[in-house]
Amino acid sequence: MPETIPLAIVGCGGMGHRHMYGLAELKRAGLSPFTLVGACDPDAGNANTLADEAADLLGQRPVVAGSLEALAVATDVAAIDLTTTPRYHHTVAVEAFERGWHVMSEKPLGLTARACALMVRSAAQHGKVLSTAENYRRDPINRLGKALLDAGVIGDPRLMLHHTMGGADGMLISVWRHQKDGSGVLLDVGVHFADILEFYLGPAATVFAQTRLHEKTRRNPNAGKQATKGGGIYERWQKDMPAEFAATADDAGYSTMLFESGAVVSYIEDHASRGEGMWKRAIFGSRGSMDLPGDRSGRRLTVHLPGQEAQNGASLLDLVPEFRLDDATAALFGGDRLFDYSFEFTETDRKLIAVEYADFGLAIQGQSGRPEVDGVQGARSVAIAYAWMESQVAGRAVTVDEVLNDQTNAYQAEINDSLGL
Numbered sequence: 001m002p003e004t005i006p007l008a009i010v011g012c013g014g015m016g017h018r019h020m021y022g023l024a025e026l027k028r029a030g031l032s033p034f035t036l037v038g039a040c041d042p043d044a045g046n047a048n049t050l051a052d053e054a055a056d057l058l059g060q061r062p063v064v065a066g067s068l069e070a071l072a073v074a075t076d077v078a079a080i081d082l083t084t085t086p087r088y089h090h091t092v093a094v095e096a097f098e099r100g101w102h103v104m105s106e107k108p109l110g111l112t113a114r115a116c117a118l119m120v121r122s123a124a125q126h127g128k129v130l131s132t133a134e135n136y137r138r139d140p141i142n143r144l145g146k147a148l149l150d151a152g153v154i155g156d157p158r159l160m161l162h163h164t165m166g167g168a169d170g171m172l173i174s175v176w177r178h179q180k181d182g183s184g185v186l187l188d189v190g191v192h193f194a195d196i197l198e199f200y201l202g203p204a205a206t207v208f209a210q211t212r213l214h215e216k217t218r219r220n221p222n223a224g225k226q227a228t229k230g231g232g233i234y235e236r237w238q239k240d241m242p243a244e245f246a247a248t249a250d251d252a253g254y255s256t257m258l259f260e261s262g263a264v265v266s267y268i269e270d271h272a273s274r275g276e277g278m279w280k281r282a283i284f285g286s287r288g289s290m291d292l293p294g295d296r297s298g299r300r301l302t303v304h305l306p307g308q309e310a311q312n313g314a315s316l317l318d319l320v321p322e323f324r325l326d327d328a329t330a331a332l333f334g335g336d337r338l339f340d341y342s343f344e345f346t347e348t349d350r351k352l353i354a355v356e357y358a359d360f361g362l363a364i365q366g367q368s369g370r371p372e373v374d375g376v377q378g379a380r381s382v383a384i385a386y387a388w389m390e391s392q393v394a395g396r397a398v399t400v401d402e403v404l405n406d407q408t409n410a411y412q413a414e415i416n417d418s419l420g421l
């Protein structure tokens with residue numbers, strides 16, 4: 001038996017639990033290089049439920065600790081999976097690197113561009129792996145879409161639309177997702193989409209955006225209600241959150257973006273819209289276009305080429321004969337050449353998290369060189385998300401580089417202040 005990597009989950013809320021389910025999924029597939037040795041959270045209740053469930057799913061109860069210091073005293077650790085609220089990502093990551101541990105951090109990598117830079121610098125200083133747990137690009141349908149794009153099936157990309165609308169005044173999962181110094185929805189969700197844009201089109205260069213805080217009061221329909229069976233993992237915490245609260249972070253962004261390739265993106269991310277909801281992601285190229293489904297839905301993408309029937313089935317695979325999913329994704333999703341899949345959301349979710357863990361493990365073991373979404377790529381997504389808001393404040397187009405390098409940071413200033421950065 002090769003030695004496994006002792007890992008602790010730090011942050012045992014919703015995503016900490018979901019990550020543990022992902023680790024169990026990877027173990028069931030016989031592909032886990034990790035042993036879960038620790039569950040770390042100052043909220044002992046959260047750490048204990050994670051540890052109890054891990055005992056059932058992984059066959060060993062991790063130690064419970066309230067801090068990294070207590071964790072280090074209690075057990076040997078080589079890597080942490082960082083699933084705290086975003087406000088603590090940089091402090092926990094830097095402490096972990098100083099302790100000689102590798103880090104896989106949930107997105108957004110850090111709460112500001114400055115916080116991200118600290119994490120990237122510390123990882124490099126200590127020679128440790130910093131991976132960003134970005135799940136959307138790992139969806140097999142996005143892998144197929146990217147293979148089709150790279151094969152030139154729709155020609156050179158000219159325009160990408162990413163338009164998502166909905167939400168009205170409802171709380172998105174938790175209060176902190178609406179607070180500027182907690183994360184804010186355009187950061188929390190926007191980093192996923194920023195990563196997807198760069199996954200498909202390469203580096204983003206310039207952003208012009210208008211952002212708004214439309215809904216200044218958000219409502220939590222689950223306040224005071226007992227969690228229902230099958231109601232989702234977050235209900236147990238939502239019942240104790242307020243029924244109504246003030247939102248401080250912008251909740252809608254409308255942007256035109258220029259990519260280094262010359263491709264243009266029309267971007268709308270509106271978490272406050274009422275009326276018709278919208279999902280539209282499509283890439284228009286010099287030969288045709290590709291319509292992409294919602295991430296983690298398992299639905300098919302569709303290729304439109306002039307004079308031909310729209311294609312969304314097995315014939316897509318004929319266009320990319322070399323296309324193969326990586327070993328972990330293929331094992332978890334049941335095939336290395338997929339054009340759709342059908343699992344309950346919770347199962348898809350844990351499979352994609354399992355893929356993140358597999359990638360992190362290979363990077364630690366030195367087999368892949370670096371994780372697919374490293375610290376720099378994670379920091380780029382944060383910079384793009386803030387570029388929307390910085391463009392609004394500056395009243396002009398901003399470059400992603402000036403935000404990434406922390407030269408333009410007026411929107412982030414009060415967040416940096418609150419973090420003491």
Ligand SMILES: NC(=O)c1ccc[n+]([C@@H]2O[C@H](COP(=O)([O-])OP(=O)(O)OC[C@H]3O[C@@H](n4cnc5c(N)ncnc54)[C@H](O)[C@@H]3O)[C@@H](O)[C@H]2O)c1
Pocket residue numbers: 010011012013014015016040041042043046083084085086088092106107108133134135174188237
């Ligand atoms: N990739 C995805 O699809 C996805 C989905 C949901 C959340 N997330 C990300 O996961 C992270 C956590 O989100 P969540 O929904 O689980 O939040 P949550 O509020 O449910 O849980 C956060 C947990 O972190 C703990 N915590 C806070 N400070 C800590 C510290 N210093 N050390 C240890 N634990 C600490 C809290 O006590 C809480 O248990 C966020 O970065 C979020 O953006 C990603």
